[in-house]
Amino acid sequence: MKRDDLRIAREAKARFGPQLLAHPDVEGVGVGRRRRSGDKTDEYAVVVHLRQKRPESYVSPARLLPKELRFTEKSGRDVAVRVDVQQHAKPVPETGRVRPVPGGVSVGTVGTHVGSGTLGGWVWDTVTRQVVALSNAHVFGSRLGVSIVQPSSDDGGVPPDDRIAAVLRTGSLDAAIAEPADVSIVSASIVQGGPAVFEIAEAALDMRVQKTGRATGLTFGIVDLIDFDSDYRGSHSDLWIDAEGGDFSLGGDSGALYLLASGNAARAAEKRQVVGLHWGGSGQDGVGHHIRAVFDDLKLSTLPRGINAPAVDAAVDPA
Structure with a gap:
């Protein structure tokens, strides 16, 4: 791969990016290495993300994306850059409000000096026999009953609308748990995990x-x-x-x-x-x-076996 090839690909994206992004099926446009059968090649391309990639025979001609982008440089040279279409969902800021609430998103306490941090995920508390949120003690704090909001206050979260849990217990390590305000807000997953x-x-x-x-x-x-x-x-x-x-x-x-x-x-x-x-x-x-x-x-455990839905049933005990 040559540095000049990357420059040309970036210029193609700058020229045609707004037009590609206006396409109703396109979720994002960038510059990267072209993929072939999922593997990266040594060719730079303008990469287009679609919410759903389908065979050309299933796409109307009016909605087909170009296979390459051609333009003339200031020097008068005609150049072409390949378009690589990939399937990806539209990215969602992890500091925003997410319901149900997965791990990997912004959380924080209310009315304390504890800063913002990340909700690690939901686990099982063997003491109270319920699903609980896990993060650091320096994120949740050590004051029992303090409200946890998602997103954090630094990211726009405000009680009571964004309250998701209350601090339940801390330990000797930098870890703490909080019980959910309502089990329906629990997502048994981690963003991109x-x-x-x-x-x-x-x-x-x-x-x-x-x-x-x-x-x-x-x-x-x-x-x-x-x-x-x-x-x-x-x-x-x-x-x-x-x-x-x-x-x-x-x-x-x-x-x-x-x-x-x-x-x-x-x-x-x-x-x-x-x-x-x-x-x-x-x-x-x-x-x-x-x-x-x-x-x-x-005194925690993993979530009950057999729970695959976004919401976890807190009434189910781990086997």
């Missing part, structure tokens, strides 16, 4: 993980250290995550869950194993508690 939290696993060195956080959205990293000790909140056995391709976390990602990453897009709907709870960062890298330590500390 699939169904959760149904399984947990031990983190291992060189394991590839992902997280969805309020600040950075979906990011990936590699478990670089286990048993990491910075004497934080009494934990002497944390996880250090090396960033992969940019910032793994930024302020506001606190509370996100680390999931075992899958390299196969076809497995996106499968139940992912959770391995950690993010609490902080250093440069581009992240640090979090082992999820098993969090579960032991707060």
Whole structure:
């Protein structure tokens, strides 16, 4: 791939982007590497996201997208850039109001000095025998009964309309749980992570993980250290995550869950194993508690087996 090819692709997107985005089926337009059978090639292209990609024979001629974009540069040279059509849903800001509420979205407390953070996901409290929200103690705070709003107040959330839960319990680690205001708002999933939290696993060195956080959205990293000790909140056995391709976390990602990453897009709907709870960062890298330590500390368990619908039935006990 040549730098000049990228420049030309970016110019094509600048010229034709508004026209492509006006197409009724198009959700987004960008510049990237062209894919062939799902694999990236060495050819730059203008990438067009459709809400649903269909064979050409099923699309009326008036709605067909161009296969390439041609234009004349200022130098007088005629150039052409391929159009790569891919199927993707329209992106949704994770700081916005989401109902039912999945993990990976913006949350915060009301009427305290606790800042905004991320709802990691919904888990099972073995003490009160109900579904509860899991995040950091420095996100939810330690005052029992304090309201949790989604999105956070920093992102426009206001009570009582955006109240989703109330702080129930904190532990010795940087972790806390909150009971839902109504079980109907619970979504047994994590944004861009699939169904959760149904399984947990031990983190291992060189394991590839992902997280969805309020600040950075979906990011990936590699478990670089286990048993990491910075004497934080009494934990002497944390996880250090090396960033992969940019910032793994930024302020506001606190509370996100680390999931075992899958390299196969076809497995996106499968139940992912959770391995950690993010609490902080250093440069581009992240640090979090082992999820098993969090579960032991707060007496938590995974969600009941057989729950696949967006809403979790709190009356069902885990087997």
